[in-house]
Amino acid sequence: MTLVVIGPVTKDEVIIESECKYKVGGATYFQSFVFEEFYEDYLAIVNCSDSSLIDEFPDLDKVRVILKDETHFFINEYPDGSNMDIRHQLSNFANIPILKGDLESILPDDIDAFVLNPLNRYDFPLETIEFLKSFNVPIFISIQGFLRLPDVKVNENYTIKLDNFAMLSDILRGVTSIFLDEAEANIIGTDFDVDEMVVTNGSLGSRIVSDNEIKIDAVKCDNVVDTTGCGDTFMAAYVSDRLCLKSAEKSAEFASLIASEKIHSFGPYNSEK
Template sequence: MNKERYLLIGPVSMDRIVRRNSTESRVGGAVYYYSRLLSHLGVDHTAVVTLSEADRRLLGEFPSNTNIIPLYRDSTVEFENIYDNGDTSRRIQRSNFASNPIEIGDIETIAREEWTAVLAGPLLPSDIPLETLEFLGKRHRLYTGLQGYLRYPAGDMVRLKFRKKIPRVLEAGSGAFLDINELRAVSSDIMGAIGILSEHCGEVIVTCGPRGSLISHKGSLIRIMAVTAERELDPTGLGDTYMAAYVHMRRTSDPEAAGNFASLMATRKLEGKI
């Protein structure tokens, strides 16, 4: 396949962002931020997303060159992201925990097409069932944002824990992404947690906010420095931006070069340039 084409899959969310003295409501979800980065780079991409038909206006927030395939469900997933004292690397989350699974039958036709890679962006464990993930991984290079599979409800609060099916989630694809706080749900021993995940996946990427990122690849650990931001304007979606940039660059580059590029793109997102 000569032309790059990426398939993005996951829910659209309605996000409420709380930072110091400001509150803002906006469209969200990993797939939304993947699409913004790929659009910024001028790369062809298609997004298969779930949301309520009553919230179809949210689709108008996607870049104009994103090909969107909506799957309408009863309700749209909602998140409230509270950044503690303005710290962009720490947040408190609440959700309505809407259940909007994307089944194999929903994507079977489009999965027959050729894709450079598939980026899976679940926000909750129910978003992309394991069977759907494995179906996609058998046919394509699959990269998965692990955060959704680690989340569980404590009332309306979002908590994290390592679930029994995580090894199969990892084994379904070529690479997995998560942040340092999510990694601690695997083990408080950071290096031990990376080792646990790496037993089931050849490429594990951990974003660490202002401390950069870590890439485990075939037994080697690569440290990527963060790119200093001129100003911190838009912190939501940084990990998703990093993931899309990394996967795009990884097609032609080694993990270190891909990580450095992804770090730069994440900083541009933080600065409000993407």
């Protein structure tokens, strides 16, 4: 049985104060390093125009590329290196949807669960979501991409604003878990037909909303180097534990620990750093 992780791989520019670095990114990229460590039977499916981007993944045998006409590009700027909770983002808002037909020939025969990582609301049309629901396995979705809209154009990219999405209730109906931060929860609320909502709040911790609410403290980190992909790391660690039948509370505590370890160094999670 295989965990299938789907979403764009990106070209990223990360600016921390005056220092700029270029790297591969995207939630599916960051999560693949966590799954490689804690849930080895996974398959990452990415969409982009540049297949060489997958060279940075931990195991190329576990990656499939859906070639499109564009690649997602993000600029992540952290103006204050002492407060990495503050981030300014720009994106090209690539319109490269993942379609049912893109997936039919590359999905494995036996699937444990799906993890879906939209980076904007073009990435997963409702038809694709309904197709994945037909497998009747757990589905974990990161919400942020569905809420993103282009705002002010800056050169070839756009600042990002967040707004509700009319089709969100249909997309989420029957989903196992959704992941979002407190700002996004304030936009969409918590009234959805899902088993649980996992709401993160950076250095202030997280909470799980289901039949009741469980609050989880963040694991303190005194050496914050790079928070890009921290939420994606948290989600992957949480999913890894949940699929091993751990409780929501234990899974969130484990995810907080792994996320704190990730931000000690630049780039994706690496247990050896």
